[in-house]
Amino acid sequence: MHLVSCTTPPGSLEAAPRTALLADPSASESDRWDGFWSPQTDGYYARCTHRDGEVEWFALADDEAIDEPLRETASDRICADAARVDALRDERDNPGNDASRRRA
Numbered sequence: 001m002h003l004v005s006c007t008t009p010p011g012s013l014e015a016a017p018r019t020a021l022l023a024d025p026s027a028s029e030s031d032r033w034d035g036f037w038s039p040q041t042d043g044y045y046a047r048c049t050h051r052d053g054e055v056e057w058f059a060l061a062d063d064e065a066i067d068e069p070l071r072e073t074a075s076d077r078i079c080a081d082a083a084r085v086d087a088l089r090d091e092r093d094n095p096g097n098d099a100s101r102r103r104a
Contacts (some may be wrong), residue, residue: 009059015034016044031050046058
């Protein structure tokens, strides 16, 4: 597990324990780290507030390489799944329709 930089998490956040993972090993001891759970994304986020007031957000990620930013929400995944289901239904109901093949 590691922390990856991300945008400010959507929705309301709930306080969570701080992570023992360090996003930046050279971070100043004056930086303040806070942990949060997001009910909307079901994810863990860490906020680093630097001495100068700058705020950075990080998401907890698996050790696998991440090619895209962690911005997808549960509703995004549901919409994508619904679109795939609609395409499959179109194919089932109209097997010879070229349009249904292009959407799948």
